[in-house]
Amino acid sequence: MTQVTMLSASQISHLLDMPAVIDAVADAYKEKVNHPATLWPMVYEQLGGEEDMDIRSGVLASKHVFGSKLLAWFGENAKRGLPELNGLVNLYSSDTGEPVAVLNATALTGFRTGAAGAVASRLLANPDATTLLVVGTGSQAPYQIMAQLCVLPKVTQVLLANPRDAKKAQAAVQRSRVIVTATPSTKPLIQADWVQPGTHLNAIGADMEGKQELDAKLFQGAQAYTDDVPQASEVGEIQNPIKAGVIKPEQVVEIGNSLLDPTLGRHDANAITIFDSTGIALQDLAAANLAFVRAKEQGVGTQVDL
Template sequence: MKPEKTLLLSQSDVASLLAMEAAVAAVEAAFAAHGRGEAAMPPKVYLGLPAHDGDLRAMPAYADGAAGVKWVNSHPKNPARFGLPSVMGLYILSDPATAVPLAVMDATRLTAVRTGAAAAIASKHLAGPNPRTLGFIGCGVQARFLVDAHRAVYGDRLEVLTADVSREASERFAAESGGRAVSVEEASGCDILCTSTPARAPVVQRAWVLPGAHINAMGADAPGKQELDPGILRDARVIIDDWHQATESGEINVPLHAGVLRREHIQGTLGEVVAGKLNGRGDAAITVFDSTGLAIQDVALARVIYAAARERGAGTAFDFFG
């Protein structure tokens, strides 16, 4: 039997097929499956490219009848050097029964959407009951998806405060989001704080974080990266997305290896919280979600995108085996 043709889906196809509300629902379900132990997700593989100031990553996963792999990079100097995005990706969604590639799709937007969705889901489960302010440190592309995802969960009731090493970037994002550009210290005092920087030294100090805060630490996704003063982690209820990834490349990786934070201080995973196996905020004064990005989030969204493409007749059919 000849394999069916593969759908090729561009970034514009993905954008038209994937609404943030659907993404949040799919990623939340993926976290729950992860928390119940119902998904297969081998550790993320890093291919370091120090000569090019970047790396490539392979992220395979199987969940809820869908299987696939993402090939994605992180090259922070791409925008300045080449006018290219820092993060670009390609996703291959396969039929788990036959291994036929069902779709090959842009994963650049997929990655940004699922990362935003993960943060909003963490805020939903870990933030205080009535947050009023939403702060951003790092006002690049990812911040746009973080604010969209939080609005999918909270509506428009959160005041947005923006901060960045580039005042111009902060003011531009504030204008786009209807927010206000402020100092890093003021943004750090928000009820919900999202950090999405490539920092390798803390940019948020413990003294700036107020009781009742929830922090989504999204930027640390490789060994040596760090955005938060370790004192914040020591005083917080810390929830991670995955034990292997977070301890090796997440926000907790530097303080753990330096011995200033102990593994026993980590409460568990967001999947366990979403699945109801672990308390979320509890009576903690501060909560932190350490996000490294999970392959199960990617396969969940790839499945949604593929189903929508089939329903709407989107994409280009290509015969790889012809």
């Protein structure tokens, strides 16, 4: 009989802390480059105008786990008094193939997505940046702010911009040197001429063909990074400048390579750097495994015999 640990959103929130998740995600990025970690093909499906789902899976060999996450986004759920994001992460032992944990994907996704942007900002943002802007005020915004503050100690001002208010968004962009976009937008929210030299941007929202948060012209002359070049070229923010002929996929650097080779980081203080975070299964597995290990240590979770 197989025993599986079930972890709720509340339990995950108590088990995880953002600095530890940031480090776990950074390690997963490096493992992707060194090949003890592997991604499997993603599944996307547009279920309607304001609904979509995706399935991400892979193996994190160093932790002896593999697994998958199914996450559904229903944009109209707020009007129903329901969460917009719902899903589960299934974690398996890569030694025996047995399921070991089932975790609430909503809390886990918040932590790992916030951590992904923080890994990039820690590496690429100007360390003297004092103003952070988050474009988008949905469920991801608190995690992004929390994660950015963990790695940007000189930030003294955090701005929030409603993407529907272009005039205020423009003013906020011009004042900020670290910018996070976390929306389901299908048209550019930030124009190239709004962004000042030395700015770092984390484009979080694009994870499906047709999504876009940044003006494709912004990539002209910028240093572009992502979590997985093939995936991002099809569904990430960089799909748009690639289609427009502004950049080529081979010009984009995977963040794991930059973590292992500092020469691939920011070239100078005035450069504009962009991290396209499409979200990969290794982030989910790293965060899920961290929560599972801590749950075992602390006796947290519901044990189910399958």
